[in-house]
Amino acid sequence: MNFSSLLLPAIVACSCNALANMFWKMRFDKVPLSLSSIQDLLDLLKAWQIWIGIGCYGVSMLLFFYMLSHYKLSSIMPVTCMTYIFNIIIARLFFYESISKTQIIGAVIIIIGLLILSRGQITKI
Secondary structure: OOHHHHHHHHHHHHHHHHHHHHHHHHHHHHOOOOOHHHHHHHHHHOOOOHHHHHHHHHHHHHHHHHHHHHEEEEHHHOOOOHHHHHHHHHHHHHOOOOOOOOHHHHHHHHHHHHHHHOOOOOEEE
């Protein structure tokens, strides 16, 4: 089985995971999380960003479960590192965070690793 059969569900799963983080960050930038009262935690359940984030994360987990049931764990986990790259992109584009040289080097190393992995065979269970 080739690498591309794993790539599509992995890209969607990693993208959904990063989107969940984006929506949660949007909420906590407006209202930082407070653990001082039960009411603060209950108010969290009223925030639309939290619910969209939970939905995105749920889709991500369902795809991850799909991958776990069809591919070897040793094939899946390296591919899920794309989440890191998607989070860097979101951080820059939506939160205007500066990206360090170290982060860029790390992302490039991940991409090189994915290119190396793409040359091999992915084994289904």
